[in-house]
Amino acid sequence: MSELTPQHAAVPHAVPGPLTAPFWQGCADQVLLFQRCNACAAANFPPAEHCRQCLSFDVGWQRSAGRGEVYSWTVVHRAATPVFETPYAPAIVTLDEGYQMLTNVIGAGVDEVRVGMPVQVDFREVSTDLWLPYFRPS
16 A cells, blocks of 8 residues: 655746735745635635635635545546656645645555545645645544
């Protein structure tokens, strides 16, 4: 059984813009951040200029506890680009604060990942300018 591990090479990524920079700086500081609407209290992720529920522009950043559960996943054995080491498990994780994010599961066997599996954020530096929020079983 293969163990799912973080990527070890620099992975392709966009340069953070004004909207996403707080999230990426949080990752570098090993803090998971998300937006919450100050008008209706809805959690917003990925970052947006306005709330997806009520369209208010009054959104602010909050710290997530970084705990949640696997909503869906797959295991990739043949990467789309040679930069990615296989196997890896892209997953949608539902965070306790009420939002979902696309991430990767690490620290589990390929056959151990399942829907509803409790997970905890685990930040990993993948290049000099990028820390990624992976999730491992909790």
